Amino acid sequence: MKGRSKILAVVLVLAALCGVRSRAPAWSVSEEIRLGRRFELQARARLPLVSDVEVLEYVNRIGGRIVATLGAQPIPYRFYVTRDPRVNAFAVPGGVIYVNAGLLLRASSDDEVAGVLGHEIAHIHAHHLARQQEATQILNYTSLLGMLLSAVQPAVTAGAIALQAAAQLQYQREFEQEADYQGARFMREAGFDPRGMLNFFRKLLDDQRAGPAAATPYLLSHPLTEVRLSNLEALLRDHGWERETPHNASLPLARVQVRLATLLEPASDVVERYRRRAMEKPEDATQQYLLGLALLFTGQPDLADRAFERARTLGLQGTEREIGRAWLARRDPAKAAEWLRQAVQRDANDAVARYVLAQALRALGDEAAAEEELDRAIALVPNFEEAVQTLGTLAGRRGEEAKGLYFLGKAAYLRGDLDQALSYWERALPLLPDGSDRHAEVRESLAELRALRR
Secondary structure, X not given: OHHHHHHHHXXXXXXXXXXXXXXXXXXXXXXXXXXXXXXXXXXXXXXXXXOOHHHHHHHHHHHHHHHHOOOOOOOOOEEEEEOOOOOOEEEEXXXXXXXXXXXXXXXXXXXXXXXXXXXXXXXXXXXXXXXXHHHHOOOOHHHHHHHHHHHHOHHHOOHHHHHHHHHHOOOOHHXXXXXXXXXXXXXXXXXXXXXXXXXXXXXXXXXXXXXXXXOOOHHHHOOOOHHHHHHHHHHHHHOOOOOOOOOOOOHHHHHHHHHHHHHHOOHHHHHHHHHHHHHHOOOOHHHHHHHHHHHHHOOOHHHHHHHHHHHHHOOOOOOHHHHHHHHHHOOOHHHHHHHHHHHHHHOOOOHHHHHHHHHHHHHOOOHHHHHHHHHHHHHHOOOOHHHHHHHHHHHHHOOOHHHHHHHHHHHHHHXXXXXXXXXXXXXXXXXXXXXXXXXXXXXXXXXXXHHHHO
C-alpha cells in the first residue's frame, strides 16, 4: 500500500511537471467567489482579526507577489490575519486566505511565510476544496459555509464540532501533493526560495512528533507525512530550486513579530525577551530597534526613544517614524511632527508615517493638514481602519456629512461591526452623488449586508 501511495504521488508530480491543467469543479467560478465573499463578511463579525496595518501589509505584499505570477485571474485574492496564537492558515474558495498570528510568529523568514501562502494559493487556484466536496458529496454549498466557520474558529461553536468540521475539510493526499508542487513553483517565480515551504512544514512535523499537545491546527486540514516531505525535497533538488544558505528573518517580518507578540502575550514577557536579546548583542542596531518597538507598543515611549536613538547611533537608517511615534506618545506633537515629516520625506509611500503625522497635526490644531495626510494614507492603503475612522470623524465635524458617513461606515465594516456599517451607509447613500464611485460602492455593499442579514 505504501508503494502504491508513493507511485500515486510521483504520478501527480509528473502530471504537474508536464503542465496538466487542474480540472475545474462543477461549481462555477462566480459561485466560488460568492462563497468566499459570504465567508469574508461573516468572518469580519465572528473572527478576531488583526487590524494593524503593518501586519496586514506584510502578508498582502508577500501574497500579492505570488498571485502576480498567476497572470490575469478571475478570482480576486484577499489576505487576512487572525488574532490566534496557534499555528494555522486556511483558504476559502473564492480567493480568501487567513493566516493565524501564531503562524507568523513561528516563521523564521519571508520564504517560510511565502511557502505557506503559496501552498494556500495553489489550493484555491486548483479548486481543491470544491472538487473534494463534490467527489465525496459530504456537503452542499450552504453547509460548507457553516462548516468552514466552525472549523476555523472553535469559539463560534463547540470545540468538538470544530474538530469534526476540520477533519471533514481535510485535504486529500493528492491535493496536498499538488499544492506542494504548484505552490513551490509559484513562490519561486515570485522570487522566493521554495525551500522555505519545506523548512516550515518540517518544523510542523517535528512539533507533531513531540506529542499531541504540540501538534498545530494546521495539520488537521493539511496532514503531513515524511513521504510527502521527502517527495517535496526531491522535487526541489531535481529542479535545482534549493539555495545553500537559508534566509533569516527580514526586518519587516521581525517588526510584525514584535507587534503580534505585544497583542498576544503579557507586555512584561515581550519586553523582557527583546531586552535580553539586545543585551546579548549590544552593538547590534537591529536588536536595539526591535527592543524600542517592544517598549513603544507596550506603552513605554521614554525608554523606546532611548532604544531608537541607540539604534540610530549604531547606524540603523529609517528610524524617524518610530522616534516620531515615541514623541507623540510623550505628548509632544510638535517634536513628533518634526520627525514624522522627515519620515514621509524619506518614504512618501509610508502610510503609517502619514497617519501618525496626521495625529500630530490634529493635536496641534491643524485639522485641514491632518485630513490631507489621512487622505494620502488611505490612498496608499484603502483598508487602513484607524485612518478611515479618523477621516470620517474629521469630515463629519467639518460638515461634510456624506464623506463622514461614508468613511465611518467603512471603518465599522473593516472592524466587523456590520450593523453599524449598515446604519452609516443607509444614511450616506442618498447624500452621495448618483453615478459616483462611492455611491456605487455603498449601494453594492448595502445589498451584500442586507442579504447577509436575511
